[in-house]
Amino acid sequence: MSLVDRSRIGGDLSPAAERHLRGSLDRLGVATFEGGRLPAASDLTIDCSGLTVAPLAAASGLPVDESGRLRVDRTLRVPGTSRVWGVGDAAVLDGAPHLRMSCAAAQAMVPHLVAAIRTVDAGRTPPSLDVGFAARCISLGRKDGLVQLVRGDDSPTTAITGSMGAVTKELICRYAWGCMTWLSRLFAAPRGPRAATMLETEAARG
Ligand SMILES: Cc1cc2nc3c(=O)[nH]c(=O)nc-3n(C[C@H](O)[C@H](O)[C@H](O)COP(=O)(O)OP(=O)(O)OC[C@H]3O[C@@H](n4cnc5c(N)ncnc54)[C@H](O)[C@@H]3O)c2cc1C
Structure with a gap:
């Protein structure tokens, strides 16, 4: 082998x-x-040459990186939008290059996303994700x-x-x-x- x-x-x-x-x-x-x-x-x-990104974000015209991942800020929101969010393998966080595609990162992003959306709905500023x-x-x-x-x-x-x-x-x-x-x-x-x-x-x- x-x-x-x-x-x-x-x-x-x-x-x-x-x-x-x-x-x-x-x-x-x-x-x-x-x-x-x-x-x-x-x-x-x-062939087990790694994870690929769904083409949805790139096709949407939203900002993506070279692999097609949606660019989001540390709150998980697309900068300049109020209600477009990205999580998991589909998203790349500005200022957090260490967060590779993984279930470990995706699992941490989802509860943060739910809290961030609720915070925005309550008229407050969403928190930044801090995870390693x-x-x-x-x-x-x-x-x-x-x-x-x-x-x-x-x-x-x-x-x-x-x-x-x-x-x-x-x-x-x-x-x-x-x-x-x-x-x-x-x-x-x-x-x-x-x-x-x-x-x-x-x-x-x-
Ligand atoms: C074999 C294998 C082993 C792995 N082992 C590990 C491990 O040990 N540790 C680890 O941390 N990570 C591991 N990973 C990586 C981990 O599985 C992913 O990083 C994680 O699943 C990402 O979660 P996600 O929800 O972002 O994406 P996914 O779990 O991939 O979910 C995305 C979903 O979106 C759907 N979708 C795509 N495009 C569209 C569309 N246009 N419209 C609607 N739905 C769409 C897909 O069908 C899919 O169901 C492994 C991955 C693989 C393939």
């Missing part, structure tokens, strides 16, 4: 984390091709993982690797899944009447 990247694989990790990643790829028998080099041949090619990152996770198999701890601006610090990395990543995934299922239960509407109960009610009514 080969992994192809136009730049350095793991180049945005801390040096220790990059070493661990390269060691794990070696152990797993994965050949790496970096800087635009390509393997001579391939039986199966899988904590970690990035890479799974390297069931027993090997890499959790790169980062500063708020997404720059790497120390890393948790190996079996501890795998356990930490598993806990993060379970926590995220638990939050989603717990929240969906919390906001779930009450269940409707069962068919048998409805028949009994109809019969009682005559």
Whole structure:
């Protein structure tokens, strides 16, 4: 198996984390091709070259960056408009270049957006979004993982690797899944009447 990247694989990790990643790829028998080099041949090619932006913002004529993301200010509003907002992968925040496309950023933007719209509706100035990152996770198999701890601006610090990395990543995934299922239960509407109960009610009514 080969992994192809136009730049350095793991180049945005801390040096220790990059070493661990390269060691794990070696152990797993994965050949790496970096800087635009390509393997001579391939039986199966899988393109996983990253996230793309929906063309909606660019087509709308609103201001976008070179990748087509809607330009918004730190309140998440398009500058110069009163009621055009952008969140998630679709938006790029002026003055916050560290906020890469990610569910971590999108999740923080949405509650902020709701609060900002309510603030504007109440005739007040919306607050600025102040959010950063904590970690990035890479799974390297069931027993090997890499959790790169980062500063708020997404720059790497120390890393948790190996079996501890795998356990930490598993806990993060379970926590995220638990939050989603717990929240969906919390906001779930009450269940409707069962068919048998409805028949009994109809019969009682005559
Ligand atoms: C395989 C994979 C793994 C990932 N893993 C991670 C991870 O581990 N950690 C992490 O932080 N991030 C991860 N991401 C990134 C994360 O999923 C996205 O950053 C996140 O979903 C962005 O949320 P969003 O709501 O902005 O966009 P999306 O979740 O993409 O939602 C946008 C929605 O808009 C809809 N849409 C598009 N155009 C239109 C239109 N014209 N009209 C109406 N609807 C439209 C789309 O159909 C889609 O439903 C991963 C992404 C992928 C693909």
